[in-house]
Each structure stands twice: as structure tokens, then as C-alpha cells.
Amino acid sequence: MGTILVIAETFGGKLRKSTLNAITFARTLAGKTGGDFAIGIIGSGIAAVGGELAGYGAKGVYVIDNPGFANYLAAPFAKAIVALADQVGATSVAATSSTFTRDLLPRVAARLGAGMVSEVVAVIGDGAGVKFTRPMWAGNVMATVEVKSAKAVFGVRGTEFEAAAPSGGASPVQTVAIAPDAGANQRYVKFEPVVSSRPDLGEASVVVAGGRGLKDKAGFAILDPLADLLKAAIGGTRAVVDAGIAPNDLQIGQTGKVIAPNLYIGVALSGAIQHLAGMKASKTIVAINKDPEAPIFSVADYGLVADAFKAVPELVEEIRKIKGV
């Protein structure tokens, strides 16, 4: 199948761990089709990231480091990635799904003349007959698809491919001179980060999520002591994000973040189809809701029918007791 070009993601000059999930996808696909993979990194002041990715078995790590790529814009980034793909002879491009890659990869696909498969969860078969599984209808349907075009682009669902472990060896790290070509019809203005001392929602091993039943910001704040105690990330349903109770970055679900932590605790949320799509791959699911008929109980390993405002402080107390803190 040729070479798969994995696009690494960085944030603030640092590698995002989610990149490692796409490396596992690339290893899997290369293994099944007799190809190899390379890694591409694009940004400004990111040269050190290249070395970090040298131990994963890529045939090469290619770094495009240019002040003109300090801030992401889809069109110039897509141009640069396609230029890199051509240079390394890549027949496909892959990256772990995020708002960055969801924005970027389709543009890369159009420019490459490639078909794109979004949110790949599995690779089926091998050789020329290789196929891909992806969720549709909020994960209520799994579709098996095949790419008919000579080139392909893959958005990889990170929760379904483990983070790659280093495989030893040292891939050659090479700086590639590709200049940005943003043109005059788009410009970056600013970025307002959500500042939080909690773990990243997509990477946390424990997630505490709140729903509409918590009513307002003060109600949502009852999750803080629980999250502190469990070193958990906090997430929310669409309802609490729409209501301005939690920032957009914390929305879990079909059109927000897809997570699969070791422990998920859903508090005062009903479990709409759209929310379940984003968390039902979690290892252990706990639901606390005062409505015994709430759909969240149908996927929960442990359900507690209770008023969250009473149960959550109690839960904090009980966990403190067993942890002796």
C-alpha cells in the first residue's frame, strides 16, 4: 500500500499524546498491507518534537518548522502537508481525530484526490481487500467501508487504537523546507485558551461528567471536590455547554469529545443518544441520577438512583475514608 504519512499534533510547541494512537493505526495498516509509515510534524518552534518521535519505527520523521506555521490555518497547512506527502511518496495520510485534524484532513484529501474515512475504529482484512470500520448515527451503526481512490486519508478515533509504545531504533529526523502560502484571504486573530489545572478530558483516566440536573454553575461546582479527589477531568453534556455552565471544550458526545477513561462518573445527566456516543467505550461507568428510568442506567455498570446534590458530597466523604485522606 505504500507509505502512510502520520500527521503529529502539537499544542503550545509540545507533542499531543493523541499522536501515538494514530501511530498504532499506521502500524496496524502497514502490517496488513505490506507498507511502511512516516511521521510529519508542522508548526513553529517544534523541532524538538521530531526527536521525541524517532523511536516508533517510522521510516522517517519529517519536520516542517517555520514561523509562518505558528498559528494554524487550514488552507496553508493542507498545502504543506500535501507537498510533504508528495515528497515522501506517501499514498495515504492519517491523524488522530481532534478539532485540528477534523478541520485539516478533508482539505488534504481533496488536494490529494483521496477518499477520506472519518473516525476509523478498526482495520479489517488485509492486502488490496483491506476495509475500515467507522461509526455512523451517533455510534448506533457501524459501517464497513472501502476506499476506491488510489490515495486515502484517515481520521483515527483515538479511543479505539492504543497509544503506541516506542519500538526502539532511531528513525532519521529530517527538516523539510516547505514555506507557508496563506495568501491574503485568511488570517489568524487570537486564541482564548480554557485554563484548567485538571487533566485533559481526552487523556484523563477518570472523568466526572455533569448534566442539566445540576441546574447552574453553582450546582455544577459540586463536581469539583470529587474531581480533585480522583484527579479527574471534568466533562459535560451538550445541555450544560449550551447553557454556558461549562465551556465548549468540555462537551462529551457525538459532536464533541469522544472519551474512554478507566472510570466515568455521570452525574445528573440522562444519557441522551448523543452523549452516550461519546462515552460508552469507558471501562467502568457509574451513573447517579434521581430518575430511575434515565437511559444512562442502561449502559452503567453501577447505577445509583439519588439526588446528586446529596449523593456527590457523600461520595466524596466515602472515597476520602477508604483512601484515608
Next chain:
Amino acid sequence: MKILVTAKRVTDPDAKIRVKPDGTGIETAGLEYKLNPFCENAIEAAVSLIEKHTGEVVAVTIGNADVEQNLRAALAMGCDRGIRIDIADEQLDSDLAARILAKVYEAEKPDLFLFGKQAVDGDSNQVTQLVAEYLDLPQACFASSITIENGEAVVLREVDGGLETIAVKLPAVISADLRLNTPRLPTLPNVLKAKRKPLQVLTPAALGVDTALKVATVSYEAPPQRKGGIKVKTVQELVEKLRDEAKAL
């Protein structure tokens, strides 16, 4: 100003979708269809921008004749006219939809092409970006605010880690996220008026689009079902189970 906006028909977002036993598709008996929620955000944005800046909103959809009902719903929200490209949803992939819509753009030459960020049936989140690349236009996806000033759209984007602002010169391609607005409900007079608004039907052939697919769906199946667990009676019991059984604490 002229705005082109997508009005995709989807299955009712809250319906329980079941796969046909033979894996060739989903059970459609009894299913209701709605406008894609993200397209409703895009239509609301288009109509309110035109209320402010004056001009025309053209709604576009792709599908068989039965999607016209949903295209009329877009007209009832305030779009001035509609275009339907006649090809069944099952015969499309994201790339073909994008190549069709790029041709509609070329025929209409709008200042702005607005999309829903994702269709809640296919969940691909590709078409806006593909169209932008095919047309070599700037894109601003996942918009939660759009302001038009001095010939450019200033767009607030919902991204991982926060909110980003970019500015794209018109003509541009923008996709709507949920926080962009609250879509209006059509009033009865507007529903009646929508029935008389012009609706044009075109074919991929007439637009000169090759209908070959780049990604083909081979089969569909139901995902493995997660089994519900148990109900615990007290917080104490919950903590014990999490510690001793799930080993999650």
C-alpha cells in the same frame, strides 16, 4: 449579499436507529426525517445575516424528491429559494456531495457558503472542508459566532483547548457549530409562503459532475451492545463495588 446554505435531510436525531438484518442499510419503516440540526444553525445564521445586511439566501440540498419537504422547511425559516440536486443519499459519499456543492457554488457565486459542521446521520464532518479546498476558498469551521465587516467574516471557532478567532475574506466557506444561535421555528404564515417559493431541481449530469465514489460503504451492522450493570442502594455500596469489584479506585 448572497448566501448559499445547506439544508440536508437526516433521520430524526433522537430516533433509535436499527440496522437491517441483511446489513444492507438501516430500517427506515416508521422513521421520521428532519433538517440536520447543524444545518438549522447554518440557516438561522444565513437568514439573520441577510436580515441585517440585506440580500438573498439560497438553500441547497441533495436527494430524491422526498427531501423537498425538508428543503421547504428551510424556506419556511426564511430562505428565499431552494435548489435540489437529484441523486439518492445512498449514492453519495462526502467527496461526491462536496463536488456537487462546489458546482452549485460556481453557478450561484454567493459571497458566503454556510454549512452545518456535521450531518448527524453520516457523522463524517468532511463536506465543508472538501468544498473549500475544491473551490480554493478560505474556510472557518465549527463557528460559534460570525460577524461580517469590511468584506471579511470574523469567526469564533470552537476548538480543543478553547476558542479561536480567525478572519476569512469573502467569498468564504463556514460551518456552523451548535452554539452559533438558536434556530427559529417557522411561523404558520411563513410555512404557507414557503410553499410558493421557487425550487429548482438539477441533476449531477447537468452540473457536469462525475458520480464515481471515492469511499464506498460495503455493509452496516449494529455495534456490540454494552450490558447494563447493577443498581446500588447507597453511596457506601457504590464505593465498595468500585474499590473491590471494578478496582477503579
